[in-house]
Amino acid sequence: MGRMIELLELTKRYGPATAVDRLSFEVRPGAVTGFLGPNGAGKSTTMRMLLGLHRPTSGQALINGRRYDRIRRPLHEVGAVLDADAAHPGRSAFTHLACLARGNGIGKARVSAVLQQVGLESAAHQRVGGFSLGMRQRLGIAGALLGDPAVVLLDEPVNGLDAAGIRWIRSTLRSLAAEGRTVLLSSHLMSEMAVTVDRVLIIGRGRLLEDTSVDEMRQRFEQDVLVRTPRPADLTAVLARLGATVGTTGDGALIAVGVDAAAIGDAAAAAGIPIHALTPRSATLEDVYLQMTSSTTTYRAAAPSSALSPTDSAPASASVSASASASASEENH
Numbered sequence: 191m192g193r194m195i196e197l198l199e200l201t202k203r204y205g206p207a208t209a210v211d212r213l214s215f216e217v218r219p220g221a222v223t224g225f226l227g228p229n230g231a232g233k234s235t236t237m238r239m240l241l242g243l244h245r246p247t248s249g250q251a252l253i254n255g256r257r258y259d260r261i262r263r264p265l266h267e268v269g270a271v272l273d274a275d276a277a278h279p280g281r282s283a284f285t286h287l288a289c290l291a292r293g294n295g296i297g298k299a300r301v302s303a304v305l306q307q308v309g310l311e312s313a314a315h316q317r318v319g320g321f322s323l324g325m326r327q328r329l330g331i332a333g334a335l336l337g338d339p340a341v342v343l344l345d346e347p348v349n350g351l352d353a354a355g356i357r358w359i360r361s362t363l364r365s366l367a368a369e370g371r372t373v374l375l376s377s378h379l380m381s382e383m384a385v386t387v388d389r390v391l392i393i394g395r396g397r398l399l400e401d402t403s404v405d406e407m408r409q410r411f412e413q414d415v416l417v418r419t420p421r422p423a424d425l426t427a428v429l430a431r432l433g434a435t436v437g438t439t440g441d442g443a444l445i446a447v448g449v450d451a452a453a454i455g456d457a458a459a460a461a462g463i464p465i466h467a468l469t470p471r472s473a474t475l476e477d478v479y480l481q482m483t484s485s486t487t488t489y490r491a492a493a494p495s496s497a498l499s500p501t502d503s504a505p506a507s508a509s510v511s512a513s514a515s516a517s518a519s520e521e522n523h
């Protein structure tokens with residue numbers, strides 16, 4: 191078995207509501223995979239089932255072929271960052287990690303190593319309560335990496351981070367993938383993912399909408415060409431003969447689909463029609479993503495993604511100890 195994440199018909203119902211609906215996919219090693227979907231699509235619920243924090247209604251969520259609760263030394267197989275605020279504010283970064291490490295048979299040298307890896311060595315002995323969001327996010331990642339796991343899961347890791355923080359997360363995740371790890375991160379924003387991930391899994395209302403690469407997604411979009419000419423009616427007729435579909439913009443330009451800019455220019459020249467502008471356009475990844483998910487978006491009262499209902503308010507963090515206590519305090523029914 192490869193070291194990876196595997197979902198088999200994973201389903202989670204909360205009463206009549208289905209948060210995750212027969213979701214099946216694999217996340218492969220050596221790449222950064224984005225787990226995308228609008229608010230409420232079921233991303234957090236899926237991640238929590240992978241980490242044994244929620245019990246599936248049916249189906250399976252497997253890491254390296256096993257359920258989380260069957261993994262002997264979880265911190266050595268999967269590192270997770272679900273919540274940047276998981277560490278006790280009164281503790282230092284070092285103490286926080288040292289406690290996690292001790293519970294998992296990991297030595298202090300490794301604590302120092304991960305603090306250095308995330309660039310927190312100079313803040314190692316400061317209280318976590320005084321950390322910025324960016325520093326707390328780094329600390330979360332340090333905790334996730336303590337056991338040198340082959341699988342790394344992050345829920346909305348760039349939420350609220352500044353540009354430097356986002357860049358840091360990006361390069362960190364890319365190098366983890368380059369080391370052969372399986373890296374899965376969730377987000378509701380395509381724009382954040384486009385430059386970070388290799389593959390995308392897009393869900394809406396708990397169901398899988400797309401499992402594809404970012405490159406493939408970029409190519410998929412129907413491209414069109416914006417054309418300006420003083421003789422739009424004549425050019426429209428010419429382009430229609432080429433098999434293009436031609437529309438117009440509000441300001442009189444033509445939008446041609448199904449024919450490329452060179453063909454339009456050649457046809458116009460042959461017909462003696464002047465061209466004032468010829469602009470190939472392609473949809474952005476964000477456009478595509480919004481198109482894919484628009485029909486599934488559910489509107490609901492605005493709530494921060496971490497504001498879960500009381501039954502699910504257990505703290506979640508990189509730590510196995512926190513995970514274990516959260517598991518214990520979970521079950522809804």
Ligand SMILES: Nc1ncnc2c1ncn2[C@@H]1O[C@H](COP(=O)(O)OP(=O)(O)OP(=O)(O)O)[C@@H](O)[C@H]1O
Pocket residue numbers: 204207208209227228229230231232233234235236378494495496498499501502
């Ligand atoms: N404990 C719960 N009880 C009832 N419904 C829940 C519970 N937890 C989640 N849900 C519902 O399940 C659906 C999926 O929620 P989830 O938090 O997994 O979505 P998400 O994709 O992570 O969204 P966001 O981007 O807002 O974090 C939502 O409709 C949510 O209201």
